[in-house]
Amino acid sequence: MGCCQAVFAHTRFWSSLLFAAWLPLAHAGLPRAASVPGGVALLPLAPVAPGNERPRAWLGELPVFVAADGGKWVAVTGLALDTPPGTHELRVEAGGETRHLHFAVSTRDYPAQHITMKDSSKVQLSASDLARVEREIAAIQHLKRHWRETADTDLDFVLPAEGRLTGRFGLRRFFNGEARSPHAGFDIAVPRGSAVRANAAGLVLATDDYFFNGQTVFVDHGNGLISMYCHLERIDVRPGEAIAKGQRLGSSGMSGRATGPHLHWSVILNGALVDPELFIGRPAKKR
Ligand SMILES: [Zn+2]
CATH class of the missing domain: 2.70.70.10 (Glucose Permease (Domain IIA))
Incomplete structure (x- = not known):
């Protein structure tokens, strides 16, 4: 959790990063999706509809924020830096039913x-x-x-x-x-x-x-x-x-x-x- 400031740091590194490709901007209000360690996976759930309550979602033991966006509920899922790349599972409860949503996490160097x-x-x-x-x-x-x-x-x-x-x-x-x-x-x-x-x-x-x-x-x-x-x-x-x-x-x-x-x-x-x-x-x- 420590911190740092890179006062000595490495101009070569920065110049190589300056023109790095950027992900396209997300829908207004949502973060940019990046299903990588240290990123955020945006996982669409049920449509937002009258009588359709906000689903509940968990990654492991921890609850996940479910936001309304573009007529859908979306699980805005934080991925820790030590998340192993591969298939992961979100547990979703909606309308009295539980299901498991699988999603892929890629590597990022x-x-x-x-x-x-x-x-x-x-x-x-x-x-x-x-x-x-x-x-x-x-x-x-x-x-x-x-x-x-x-x-x-x-x-x-x-x-x-x-x-x-x-x-x-x-x-x-x-x-x-x-x-x-x-x-x-x-x-x-x-x-x-x-x-x-x-x-x-x-x-x-x-x-x-x-x-x-x-x-x-x-x-x-x-x-x-x-x-x-x-x-x-x-x-x-x-x-x-x-x-x-x-x-x-x-x-x-x-x-x-x-x-x-x-x-x-x-x-x-x-x-x-x-x-x-x-x-x-x-x-x-x-x-
Ligand atoms: Zn820092």
Whole structure:
């Protein structure tokens, strides 16, 4: 769950990515479909019709958001980065019946990123830091699985900060040459003290100060969609507070494990960390 900023990073990598093919834009309101590890599978279910209740869906044990789109119910299914490619199964309950919907997950090769940390204590952890990190991972895991059913959820995000994109989702990361967990978020370089804003409306689920993620805000958008904003310098909201789209949550900084001031933004869908860019109406540009 850690984070990073690729200040040293690799212009060759970025220039190769700049002209990468983009998936076509989704229907208004839905994220772009990407049935890959770290992506979102859009699985059509029953038509929306009077007396036809919203179906319920599960991937494994976790409920999945079912949205209305184009006259159909669609299971907006988050796929964790460690999802094995192959056939997967969504359990759907509708009209008192349960069925199993099979769908394919393809491979995606995410690029590697090498990061140099001057403070090696944030790479080689002491026993006490390791114990703290393990407690925090358990707490974050619990928050990621939070489920609050709402009538609707805004899936058309605004960017939470204005700045240069410095770290895409899914990068396979090496800190001081050592392999660590992949980059499960989206990094935007912003000076300390810049506004960090909610990408969509919701309720503040939690705020905390973590070893890797630093001062962090979780916003619950409903139906298993949650945003996490990390490395803040100041937090201006409290748990339980209702947040409007675009509302200021706090100020950017470099708390936790960060090589420079930036916002690390993660998006969680049915417990899976997924690519935030799929929810942005226009593809992000490196500026
Ligand atoms: Zn990051």
